Amino acid sequence: MADVRVTIQRDSEREERVVTTGTTAAGLFEGDRAVVAARIGGQLRDLACPLADGDEVEPVEITSQDGLDILRHSTAHVLAQAVQELFPEAKLGIGPPIRDGFYYDFDVAEPFTPEDLKRLEKRMQQIQKQGQLFSRRVTTDEDARAELADEPYKLELIGLKGAAGDAAEGAEAEVGAGELTIYDNLDAKSGDLCWRDLCRGPHLPTTRHIPAFRLMRSAAAYWRGSEKNKQLQRVYGTAWPTKEELKAHLDFLAEAEKRDHRRLGQELDLFSVPDELGSGLAVFHPKGGVVRKVMEDYSRRRHEESGYDFVNTPHITKTKLFETSGHLPNYAESMFPPMELDGQEYMLKAMNCPMHNLIFRSRGRSYRELPLRLFEFGTVYRYEKSGVVHGLTRARGFTQDDSHIYCTKEQMPEELDSLLTFVLDLLRDYGLTDFELELSTRDPESDKFLGGEAEWEEATEALRQAAAKQDLPLVPDPGGAAFYGPKISVQAKDAIGRSWQMSTIQVDFQQPARFGLEYTAADGSRQQPVMIHRALFGSIERFFAVLLEHYAGAFPAWLAPVQALGIPIGDDHVPYLAEFAAEARARGLRVEVDSSSDRMQKKIRNAQKAKIPFMVIAGDEDVANGAVSFRYRDGSQKNGIPREEALREIADVVERRVQV
Numbered sequence: 001m002a003d004v005r006v007t008i009q010r011d012s013e014r015e016e017r018v019v020t021t022g023t024t025a026a027g028l029f030e031g032d033r034a035v036v037a038a039r040i041g042g043q044l045r046d047l048a049c050p051l052a053d054g055d056e057v058e059p060v061e062i063t064s065q066d067g068l069d070i071l072r073h074s075t076a077h078v079l080a081q082a083v084q085e086l087f088p089e090a091k092l093g094i095g096p097p098i099r100d101g102f103y104y105d106f107d108v109a110e111p112f113t114p115e116d117l118k119r120l121e122k123r124m125q126q127i128q129k130q131g132q133l134f135s136r137r138v139t140t141d142e143d144a145r146a147e148l149a150d151e152p153y154k155l156e157l158i159g160l161k162g163a164a165g166d167a168a169e170g171a172e173a174e175v176g177a178g179e180l181t182i183y184d185n186l187d188a189k190s191g192d193l194c195w196r197d198l199c200r201g202p203h204l205p206t207t208r209h210i211p212a213f214r215l216m217r218s219a220a221a222y223w224r225g226s227e228k229n230k231q232l233q234r235v236y237g238t239a240w241p242t243k244e245e246l247k248a249h250l251d252f253l254a255e256a257e258k259r260d261h262r263r264l265g266q267e268l269d270l271f272s273v274p275d276e277l278g279s280g281l282a283v284f285h286p287k288g289g290v291v292r293k294v295m296e297d298y299s300r301r302r303h304e305e306s307g308y309d310f311v312n313t314p315h316i317t318k319t320k321l322f323e324t325s326g327h328l329p330n331y332a333e334s335m336f337p338p339m340e341l342d343g344q345e346y347m348l349k350a351m352n353c354p355m356h357n358l359i360f361r362s363r364g365r366s367y368r369e370l371p372l373r374l375f376e377f378g379t380v381y382r383y384e385k386s387g388v389v390h391g392l393t394r395a396r397g398f399t400q401d402d403s404h405i406y407c408t409k410e411q412m413p414e415e416l417d418s419l420l421t422f423v424l425d426l427l428r429d430y431g432l433t434d435f436e437l438e439l440s441t442r443d444p445e446s447d448k449f450l451g452g453e454a455e456w457e458e459a460t461e462a463l464r465q466a467a468a469k470q471d472l473p474l475v476p477d478p479g480g481a482a483f484y485g486p487k488i489s490v491q492a493k494d495a496i497g498r499s500w501q502m503s504t505i506q507v508d509f510q511q512p513a514r515f516g517l518e519y520t521a522a523d524g525s526r527q528q529p530v531m532i533h534r535a536l537f538g539s540i541e542r543f544f545a546v547l548l549e550h551y552a553g554a555f556p557a558w559l560a561p562v563q564a565l566g567i568p569i570g571d572d573h574v575p576y577l578a579e580f581a582a583e584a585r586a587r588g589l590r591v592e593v594d595s596s597s598d599r600m601q602k603k604i605r606n607a608q609k610a611k612i613p614f615m616v617i618a619g620d621e622d623v624a625n626g627a628v629s630f631r632y633r634d635g636s637q638k639n640g641i642p643r644e645e646a647l648r649e650i651a652d653v654v655e656r657r658v659q660v
Contacts, residue, residue, distance in 0.1 A: 006051050009058045024050050025057060026205065035059040036209055037070050037202045044070075046136055046202040062209075062241045072097035074134060074204040075124075075213050075239040076104045081185060081195040082123040083108075083235070086116075092197065093153050093223060093232050100249065101238035105221055107153065108233050112218040117235070121215045128210050132194050133186040134203035138179050144198060147182065153223065154198045212246035213239040227385070255496055261545035262391040264553040268610060270561075271392070271544075280389040280396030282541060287561035290590065292544060294559055295430070296377060299401055299536065302426055308375040308403060313355035315379060319345040324514055325354040326450060330483045334382045352378040352402040353533055357515040360406055360529075365519040370529065371407035371415050377540065378402050392545035399540040405532040406517070409458075412530045416466035416505065420488065423503045423536055424470065427492060429657060430547060431556065432502070434493040436473040439463060441486050443479030450483055450510045459507035460486040466505075484510035487533075494550040502543070506533040551659075554633060557613040558654045564614035566593035567603045567631075573618045580616065580628060580643060589650055591616070604631065613660050614650055632660055 004023060008015040019028065025038035026047035037060040038045050044066060051057065060066045076095035083090050083106055093105025112120075139147070141158055148154045158180065183203060185195040204210065216236045223229035240246040257263070265271045270288030273281065284292055300310075319338050322328040327350065328335070338345040349355070356374045365372070379399045388394055407415050424435060442449045442456050449456070463486055467474050481487055487506035491499050508531040511517075518526045537543035547559070557563045564584065566577030577593045584591035594603045600617075607615050615631040621640075622628050628646050629639040641649070653660055 004051055004053045004055075006054070007056045009056055019051065022050055024048050028057060029059050032059070033209075034061045034063065036062045036067050036204050039066070044202050046134070047205050048136065062211075068241070069097040070202055070204060071210065071241065072102040072237075072239045073199075074207070075210050075237060076102040077134070077183065077185070077195075077197055077199070077203065078124050078127050078207055078210065079120065079215070079235060079237060080104050080106075080197060081127060082120045084195065086119060086123060091153060092151050093234075094157070095197075101216065101236060103234050103236045105153075105223070105232040105234045107223075107230065111220070111233055112235060117215045117218065120235070121213075124213065124215075127185075127194075128207045128213075130194075131188045131206045131208040133188055133206050134201075135184045135186050136201055136203075137182050137184060139182050141180060144180055144182065147196075148198060151198075157198065210239060211241055212243040213237055214246060214250065221387075252496065256498070256549075259496070259549040259552045260391075261393070261548040264548050265391070268553055268561075270548070273391070278396070279386055280384055280394070282392055282395060282397075288544070290561040291555065291559055292540060295537075295544065295547075296401075296540065298429070299426065302422075302429075303375050303403070306373075306422055308373040311356065311359055311374050311376050313349070313352060313359075313376060313378055315349050315381070316346050317349055317355065319347050321354045321358075322347060322350070325351070325357070325511055326483060326514060327351055327354070330448065334384070336381055336383050348381040349378070350380050350382050352376055352380065352400060353404055353511065353531075354515075356402075356404040357511060357517060357531075360517055361515060365406075365529075367408060367519055367521050367527075370519060371405050371411055373403060373405045375401075375403040392541040395539070395541055398542065400535050401537045401540060403534045403536075405534065406512075406519075406529040407532065408519075408521075408527070409530055412507070412532070413462050413465060415532065416462055416507070417469055419505060419532065419534060420466050420470060423490060423505070423534070426536060427490065427502060430543075430559075431550065431657075431659075432492040432494070432546075436475060436491045436499075437467045437470065438475045438477050438480075438489040438491055438501075439467060439486065440477040440480035440482075440489065442481050446479065448483050449481065451485075455509045456486065459509060463488050463505070463507060482506055482508075482533075484508045485533075492546075494546065495552070498549075500546050502538060502546075503534065503536045504538070507531075508533060554611040554613075554659075556653075556657060556659045557650070558657045560611070560613050561590065562592055562610065562612050563589055563654060564591040564616050564650055565603075565607045565610075565612045566591065566616045566618070567600060567607065568593070568595070569600055569617065569619035571595075573620075573623060576623045577616065577618050577628075580618070580646075583643070584647055584650065587647065587651055589647075589654065591650075608633070613653070616646065 002021045004019050004021055006017055006019060008017060024047060025045060029035040037047060039058040039060055040049060040055050062071055073096065080092055080095055087108055091107035095102060095104030144158055145155060181200060182196055183199045183201060184193055187194055214237060216238060218233055218235045220231050221234035223232055238249060240249060269285050271282050271284045274283060335350045336348045338347045359374060377399050381397050384394055384396050405415060441460055467488055485506050485508040487504050489501050490503040492502045493499050512528045512531050517529055519529055521527045566581055568574045568577050574593060574595045581591040581593050604615060611633065613633055617629040617631055625640065627640045627642050629637060630641060631637045
């Protein structure tokens with residue numbers, strides 16, 4: 001037995017240790033059940049991996065992101081084993097970890113039912129308790145093909161080994177450019193083979209190391225994400241380091257379901273997506289139309305105060321416009337196909353910026369006009385695959401609150417600074433307060449990005465400096481920039497901690513050049529402006545959905561479709577409340593009266609379901625005293641409020657944009 005010297009790296013601490021030949025990572029961290037894998041020489045490995053002299057070893061704990069991915073990928077394998085035991089004819093697709101969970105795709109004769117998922121989960125629990133070993137085995141392409149001859153999808157993945165970019169998302173968990181491996185699930189006592197799968201790993205030491213999991217749902221999914229391929233059945237699950245964390249996650253999902261904007265949109269009669277229009281094309285009902293109008297009106301007012309000029313552009317254009325802008329070569333798959341009119345090709349507008357460039361170019365421009373800030377509520381149309389369309393948050397037709405600022409290079413830093421401040425302040429006005437910023441930059445290895453390195457660096461640094469002044473976390477997003485320039489994205493957390501991408505700010509040196517945009521400088525020379533793209537909401541529809549979920553449908557009074565509802569104790573009190581409502585409407589408030597034949601308690605329940613901020617109740621005593629009583633959304637009540645004082649309270653809450 002020879003000595004083997006290894007270095008244990010824990011965060012910033014390093015420990016030198018001498019072990020004997022054959023010592024594994026498991027032996028190095030024996031007794032520490034939180035450690036489920038190791039990073040050896042920068043590569044994730046199973047704990048069963050033997051150590052070599054000079055290895056640098058970092059423990060991977062189950063609570064780390066790598067540890068969670070390993071836990072969830074191992075649980076996906078247990079799911080696949082359970083499926084093939086209960087459904088022997090099932091063929092295996094892929095089973096990667098995903099955010100908060102995992103999935104596995106199967107080719108089965110019939111879709112899985114909720115009862116099937118219960119049976120599968122029970123069998124998974126039995127496998128978990130058996131403590132089966134995850135055992136890694138290196139194989140050759142030829143041997144793997146022979147061993148997996150009955151698994152057509154695995155054979156296809158073997159054929160893709162090392163073919164960068166060809167495998168679907170998640171397939172990298174199965175094969176890669178390196179050696180091919182199979183994981184055997186072995187009986188802990190006898191060592192007999194229980195199940196096997198093509199996989200790169202790593203995995204947990206045994207199935208007993210899976211603390212808590214739950215199968216969530218099943219859905220159809222095309223093999224390798226292509227509609228040209230066969231539709232498989234995908235089973236989703238989640239797995240966590242403790243039962244308490246699993247319960248917390250399930251509670252979170254239950255709360256998120258209550259807040260689902262598609263559900264609330266129907267319950268509150270705000271919007272719908274009729275089949276007759278098509279997937280991803282929503283219509284706003286009167287109440288939803290009120291919320292949308294208030295959102296737009298307030299945004300419009302703030303933009304007017306900040307020196308923006310309002311423009312309008314058509315919904316259709318000749319195809320050549322998007323060739324000039326560079327969008328057609330880069331985003332053709334996200335655009336609806338062209339149509340032929342009068343011998344020319346036209347396309348639905350997918351972006352507003354090319355048309356704003358035409359407005360800038362329509363006449364000569366002087367440096368004295370800059371910065372020129374153009375703003376439009378512009379409706380655009382993008383082809384989203386049916387599998388990703390999701391209510392208002394991922395639609396095919398939506399309206400962007402789009403602005404494009406044309407300025408000099410000297411003006412760019414100050415403009416970005418004030419623009420980012422404007423964006424964050426306006427989002428705060430709508431009730432979002434918890435932000436971080438994401439800086440998306442160019443991938444120097446990709447040929448997708450237009451322009452030279454120097455101008456990209458100049459634009460990126462200007463964005464970085466503007467972000468630094470906001471004293472917010474700045475998260476890097478390498479390679480995530482648009483083809484024409486880097487961008488800052490504002491990520492906002494909602495009331496239950498979910499992060500949503502909101503506003504984007506992009507610096508663009510490319511489109512001004514492609515459109516030949518110029519202005520006359522102070523010295524009489526012709527110069528190219530810098531173009532800054534900015535969508536504050538992203539889209540009206542998506543922002544509507546985010547706010548709807550953030551407030552769980554209980555909009556603050558300034559956004560609520562009905563700010564107050566008059567509820568008479570008896571029919572005799574309807575005229576009195578009608579007068580109150582008329583006075584309120586004269587002050588710009590949205591007040592209605594429930595004059596239906598329902599009893600008062602039912603009217604109150606209906607108002608609570610509609611999440612109306614103020615219920616204004618009147619009976620004989622109120623009428624006699626020229627007063628009303630308030631019932632608030634939380635069930636509290638205030639009685640005998642003089643009419644004028646009641647009107648002022650509603651108006652004050654609306655004006656201050658606060659929640660009641």
